[in-house]
Amino acid sequence: MTVLAAVLALLVLPLAGVPAAGAETPSVKLSKSQAGTGGSVTVTGTGWRPKTLLMMLICGRSVPSRGVIGGTDSCANADGRAVTTDTKGDFSKELPVAEPPEPCPCVVHVATVTGEKAAADAVFMVAGHSVEPLPEEESGARxxxxxxxxxxxxxxxxxxxxxxxxxxxxxxxxxxxxxxxxxxxxxxxxxxxxxxxxxxxxxxxxxxxxxxxxxxxxxxxxxxxxxxxxxxxxxxxxxxxxxxxxxxxxxxGVTLFWILLGVVVPVAVFRVGMAAVDRLRPRGSAGRGARRRSLRLPGLALRMPRLSVPPAPESRTTKTKTPLTPPTPTTTTPPTAPPTSTRPLPWFTPDSEPGIPSGRSALRTPRERSDDPTGRAS
The missing domain is CATH 2.60.40.10 (Immunoglobulins)
Structure with a gap:
């Protein structure tokens, strides 16, 4: 264990003096300390985060020790410039000189736009701009x-x-x-x-x-x-x-509301349109067609032949010999005419044929025809 601890100490000691990556303090330098309105100054920065968007402004009523007292309201925001650091965290860009809304002392203020906040200031004098002393800090209440x-x-x-x-x-x-x-x-x-x-x-x-x-x-x-x-x-x-x-x-929720609105409104408009079409649709032609169909149906029924079920075949009776008995006087009654129907029938109906007695169906099987005592062939 002692040998392992000594080896680890030898490995750690050379790295103790190396600063951690990104631990360098952001800083800015100016190509000149004074310039008039309409000129420009080159701002160079080091120690910033790589690939970071920065904003450069000229601000009044400011010193590096106290920062921008009035905030960005004391800066010439309309003439500011944006710059992005490289992979090493450095940048260099020209900044046009403009008079800030507050009197000098002035600084060039550089701050990050997104991510972790970081800022740095450099003293700068705007030639021809008014200079006023900074207000004394109240020592009584802070x-x-x-x-x-x-x-x-x-x-x-x-x-x-x-x-x-x-x-x-x-x-x-x-x-x-x-x-x-x-x-x-x-x-x-x-x-x-x-x-x-x-x-x-x-x-x-x-x-x-x-x-x-x-x-x-x-x-x-x-x-x-x-x-x-x-x-x-x-x-x-x-x-x-x-x-x-x-x-x-x-x-x-607003996005969901607009999606539902885009679905419900077309469906409601479609339903209202279909209801209006049903209400305004003419109904005369439909009624005449229905009446015409109803008038045709009885005619079709009259032209169709009536079908009747043939009666059941008569059961055949066996002839038995009966003993002869003396004849008995009988009284003959004149034949009575069959009852006539009150409804006139045509000369031919399915139930009767010419020459066939009433009550026998014309539709008979060959066996029934062979058993017919009249001997009439089909």
């Missing part, structure tokens, strides 16, 4: 953020349908001055992408004694339907205290 700020809360169901996303900005501040701070007024700003933040003043009710700390909660709300990457910034007394990224998901 607040400083002691912990990283965070955003508490979550998006609800209504946010998925376009409701404004809202969070609670939570941070802890401490009074590092000698006087108490009563009801401090903070500035909370929200920005989307490369756009400047929109500031809103919010007052916290309470008093922070010297050397004491307090946890502060401020509501933050975005516009309806907002989605994407946002940044929440916090300022107090014109000084930037902290920034916090905020990623807002897309409102999928």
């Amino acid at each position: 607040l400083s953020v002691l912990t990283d700020i965070r955003l508490d809360g979550s998006s609800g169901l209504l946010t998925s349908f376009g409701a404004p996303p809202s969070r609670t900005l939570v941070f802890t501040v401490g009074n590092v001055g000698t006087a108490a701070v009563k009801d401090p007024v903070f500035q909370v700003g929200t920005s989307h992408g490369v756009f400047a933040p929109q500031w809103e003043e919010q007052q916290w009710q309470g008093t922070i004694a010297p050397g004491k700390r307090a946890q502060i909660k401020l509501p933050v709300e975005l516009a309806a339907g907002a989605h994407g990457d946002y940044t929440v910034s916090l300022k107090y007394g014109g000084k930037m205290l902290a920034e916090q990224p905020w990623g807002v998901g897309p409102p999928w």
